[in-house]
Amino acid sequence: MSTTESTPNTTEEPWHGGAEGLESFTLRLRRYDPESGKAPYFEEFVVEMEPHRSVLDAILTAKNDEDGSIGIRCSCRAAICGSCGTRINDKPGLACHTHLSDALARSKDGKITVEPMGNMPVIKDxxxxxxxxxxxxxxRVTPWLLPAEPLPEKEHIVPREAMVDxxxxxxxIQCGACVSDCLSMEVDPLFIGPAALAKAYRFVGDPRDDKHAQRLDDLANDPHGIYDCTHCFKCIEACPKGVAPMNQIMRLRRIASAxxxxxxxNDGSRHEHALVNHVKKWGTLNEAQLVPDSKGGKFHPRTAKEMVASLSVIATALLRRKVTPKSALxxxxxxxxSEIKRxxxxxxxxxxxLELNLYITQPDEPEAPDDQDASHEAQVKTTGDQSAVNKPVTNREA
Amino acid sequence: MPAHDVLIIGAGLAGQRAALAAADAGASVAILSKVHPVRSHSVAAAGGINAAINPDDDWRSHAFDTVKGSDYLGDQDAIEIMCSEAPGEIMHLEHIGVTFHRNDTGHLDLRAFGGASMKRTAYVADITGQAILHVLYEQLMKYSDRVDRYEEWFNTSLLKDDSGRCVGCVARNIRTGEMRTFNAKSTILATGGVGQAFKPTTNGLICTGDGMSLAYRAGARLMDMEMIQYHPTTMTANGFLITEGARGEGAHLLNAAGERFMEKDAPNKMELASRDVVSRAEQREINEGRGTGPLKDSVLLDVTVVPKNRVLEALREIVNLGRDFAGIDITKEPIPVRPGQHYTMGGVKTDVNGETDVPGLYAAGEVACVSVHGGNRLGANSLLDTLIFGKRSGQHAAAVAGEMQMPKVSDAQLRDDTRHIQDIINRPKTGRRISEIKEELGVSMNQYCAVFRDEEGMTKGKEIVTRLQEEAKTAYIDDAGTVFNQDVLGALELGFMLDCSEAIVTAALERKESRGAHSRTDYTERNDEDWLFHLTVSQDGEGADAPAKLDKAPITFTQWEPMERTY
Known part of the structure; x- marks a missing residue:
């Protein structure tokens, strides 16, 4: 078995129909029949397949050969239609886009556990x-283009890069994998969420749309909007198509604010400015100043109100020695x-x-002579290291 | 009971475009689909959409390329309409938000495609179908007060009144099992093709010929059913599609000896000849022992000759497909491909407004046969077909609806369909499994109705289809529930596929010549003297068991006489 790594392109031999040996895989499917009155349960199916075949292939084999009542949406089998979003060994993704060998490599008990996606009610299986x-x-995000009137006679003339972006x-593909594991949505079910906000960026980033300011104002001031995201990266890891929803949310914030x-x-914009200014001034985050700065300064009425409301938290922090009066002041x-200033x-x-974008930013290219490219070198230096630049946008398997 | 001016069954590009056009024309509209609209198989169309929008281009050139591509079986009046309306439709798509790729001046960029005499394919990377489908769905969300969406409803029958007019349909709510009658002044079928009758196929599991079969049962003629397109570049590993855009961007096809064998078949267009021509060349290389791979059943698609930046920008999806589904980095090494079932040129016979033989019933997109594709569809003409004829059907149906009362409809069919579904659920587990029959059908159709065909094979194929039709009557299922009973829907879909397969083999056996995708080893030449017409198949009499009846239908010629076809 040569493809246990999550990067299948390291395989030495290309897969060829029928050229690989069969192996035995145990599927552990979460079953739920709403008509039975019974609680959900797990059922096991053993299938014989080539390890590079997909988890969906295995489920469909079990469905075809053993139990036609297994419920799963699917159609294209090629990660295009977005139907088969599931959780496989605790990781959200498309069943058709997950190799049996990869799924097995992540398994703790030698079985491939498939469950319905999270954050959404289960209908069946x-x-x-x-x-x-x-x-x-x-x-919620007014998901259609609102172009300026009158429309041009022919196409809008727009930069090539903007359309690629x-x-x-x-x-x-609207598979829901990012929604499934969104931590913010778990805490705040009203959070607009990664998929819809990525959709929102599709209009805010589109030069043909005439309502950028209104869209951003709406999304920034909604308590469940762009500032509700906690940067956990889960959606970027989940997305099978490299959409990197969190990056799009961050871009919405930058465009709204800057x-x-x-x-x-929601103080989102001021909070981000406060973070940036702290690091610029001190190189580190000044916790004691963060609340006042996020509220508009020490003497702003909002700050006073917030400080009064935070007194119990501050007291607890002092008592538990999370902070000392000295370190706070x-x-x-x-x-x-000086390096940070530079x-x-x-x-x-x-x-x-600099906006990171999969379509424009090149994936890691060991053979590309990037080191000789002065501008690229500068870009790498300013952001710390190259993997930090590339990982969020190009690492699709994570 | 829901009642609308226009009822649309199927929500891919044709269905959604029809819904928007009908709503724009002021009709009340319902769109019903067995999957959520964005899961429709239009999503898989990769390469692009043809239109003569370059100032140096002319829609007549596009039309001629299409006529020639069809091997002179296409109806030229319909082709002229499609090609002349294409530029306006592309601009409409651009205006509602499709993110078409631009050139350096910010205008729409165009790429080369098979069988085209110049670059005229507008595209969104290699996710063109997805981008258009999702933008149309954005518009449907915008129109939510004017278009009622019935998502995950499965159509079981079309309804006719005493005068023979189609007055709606019966459908099952997949989520609840509820059966309901939908009443409509006009009904538009937009249910796609029947690729699942073949195995392997590039088509999704939902492409089961539902609309073709339902129209056939309702008395409409199916046309050009013998014309099945095999796409030249499907991955040997699993049958997935690699877009023609790859060859449009310059990729080569190589045999085991590393030769660009298309030199022999199409010295001018090389890899960008029509799909039927390229698929035959590949199959010949494989049949004559020049294939690659452990089974020598493939040729190689070499994308490494395309500049890497261009591949990553314009062919990103197939980079992913190669890496994730075949373990190959296509930017570094060639990928094994072979011809695979891809498209049904034939379908429900319609006129240029989408009207079928059954009054009140329309069809648009792959389910229909206008016929703009004739014997062979050009790449990037299918998206165009769905949009142009989806739009025209929607507009025509809306106009007709404005002039008539809501027709009466009875509940008899609803009761019949409900009983039929219960009968399937109640079948004893003594027959075969649905999945077994489907498997045998797919393998047989792919063996006997493939790139090359002959009398003996197709006769065998027909016998198998007839036997499977009998076996399907007693085939059993496991799921007895009402919520998401996909099992029972699978049994109904099998019936649809068998109807379509019967029509395909019947027409293919009849046409004793080689034209377009119908290439016979026992009649190797095109024969304009005896076969320059469409073949239609209809049910001879009422009921599901009525035998197939063959007829001829004339081809419409406007300005292009049949000529020898070379690329």
Whole structure:
């Protein structure tokens, strides 16, 4: 078995129909029949298949040969239609896009456990109610183009890069894998969520749309909007199509705050500015200053209100020695502050913000002579290391 | 009972376009689909959509290429309509939000495609179908007050009134098992093709010929059913599609000796000849022992000759497919491919407004046969077909609806269909499994109705289809539930596929010549003298068991006389 790694392109031999040996795999499917009155349970099926075949192939084999009542949505089998979103050994993804060998490699008990996606009600077996969650949230972001009137006689003339850029969000197949494991949505079911916000970026990033400011104002001021995301990266790991929803959410924030100067009621914009300014000033985060700065400064009425409301938290932190009065009042600078200043200057001097995008940013290319490219070198240096630049957008298997 | 001016069955590109057009024309609209609309198989169309939008291009050139591609079996009036309306439709798509790739001046970029005399394929990377489908669904969400969506409803029958007019359908709510009669002044079928009657196929599991079969049972003629397209580049590993866009971007086809064998068949167009021509060349290389792979059953598609940046930008999906489904980095090494079933040129016979033989019943997209594809469809013409004729059907149906009262409909069919489903559920487990019959059907059709055909094989194929039709009557299922009983729907789909297969083998046996995708080793030449017409298949009499009846239908010629076809 040569393909236990999650990067199948390391396989030495290409797979060829019928050229690989059969192996035995145990599927552990979560079954639920709403008509039975019984609680969900797990049922095991053993299938003989080539290890590079997909988990969906295995489920369909069990369904065809043993039990036709196994419920799973599926159609294309090629990671295009987005029907077969499931959780496989605790990881969300498409059943058709997960090799049996990869799934087995992640298994703790030698079995491949398949469950319905999270954050959505289960209808039957592996089928969830996407209308109740996923599609409702899509509808929330006004998911259609609002171009300026009158329309041009022919096509809109727009930059090539802009269309390539929004095509990354357009590549979303609405499978729901990102919604399944969104941690923010687990805490706040009303969070608009990664898929719908990626959809929102598809319009905000589209130069043909005439309502960028209104869209951003709406999404920034919604308490369940763009500032509800906690940067956990789960959606980027889950997405089988490289849409990288969290990156699109971060871009919505940058555009809302930097380009449209939207100060939202959630303090999201001020909070991000506070973070940036702290690091610029001290090289580290100054916790004691973060709340006042996020609220608009020490003397702003919002700050006073927030500080009063936070008194019990502050008291607890002091009691538990999470902070000391000294560390709260005298903040330590990063000793290498000049290097940080240099990074800020260099990025600030750029004409355009560096936006990470799978379609434009090249994947890791060992053979590409990137080191000799001065501008690329600068880009790598300013962001710390190259993997930090590339990972979130290109690492699709994670 | 829901009642609408226009009822649309199927929500891929043709269905959604019809719904939007009918709503724009002021009709009340329902769109019903057995899957959520964005799961429709239009999502898999990769390469692009043809339109003569380059100032140096002319829709007549596009039309001629299409006529020639069809091997002169296409109806030229319909082709002229499709090609002349294409540029306007592309601009409409652009205006509602499709993210078409641009060139350096910000205008729509165009790529080369098979059988085309110049670059005229607009595209969104290699996810064109997905991008258009999702944008149309955005519009459907925008139109939610004007278009009622019935998502995950399975159509079991079409309804006719005493005058023979189609007045709606019966459908089952897949989520609840509820059966319901839908009443409509006009009904538009947009249910796609029947690729699942073949194994392997590039088509999704939902492509089971539902609409073709339902129209056939309702008395409509099916046309050009013998014309089955085998796509030249499907992955040997699993039958998945590799877009023609790869060859459009310059990829080569090589045999085991590393020769670009298309030199022999199409010295001018090489890899970009029509799909039937390329598939035959590949199959010949394989049959004559020049195939690659452990089973010598493949040729190689070499994408490494395309600049890597271009591949990563414009062919990203197939990079993923190669890596994830075949373990091959196509930017570094060639990938084994072979011809695979891809498209049904034939379908429910319609006129240029989508009207079928049954009054009140329309068809658009792959389910229909206008016929704009004739014997062989050009790549990137199928998206165009769905949109142009989806739009025209929707508009025509809406106009007709404005002039008539809501027809009366009875509940008799609802009761029959409900009983039929219960009968399937109650069958004793003594017959064969549905999945077994489907498997045998797919393998047989792919063996006997493939790239090359002959009398002996097709006769065998027909015998097998007839036997499977009998066996299907007693085939059993496991699921007795009502919520998401996919098992019982599978039994109904098998019936649809068997109807379509019967029509395919019947027509293919009849046409004793080689034209387009219908290539016979016992009649190797095109024979315009005896076979320059369409073949239609209809049910001779009422009921599901009525035998297939063959007829001729004339081809419409406008300005292009049949010529020898070389690329």
């Amino acid at each position: 592996l089928i969830v109610d996407m209308d109740a969650v996923h599609w409702k949230k899509q509808q 929004v095509t990354q969000s357009m590549a979303c 380009d449209h100067s939207i100060e939202d009621v 005298i903040h330590h600078k990063n000793p290498n502050q 990074i800020y200057q260099e990025i600030g001097a750029r004409e355009e913000r």
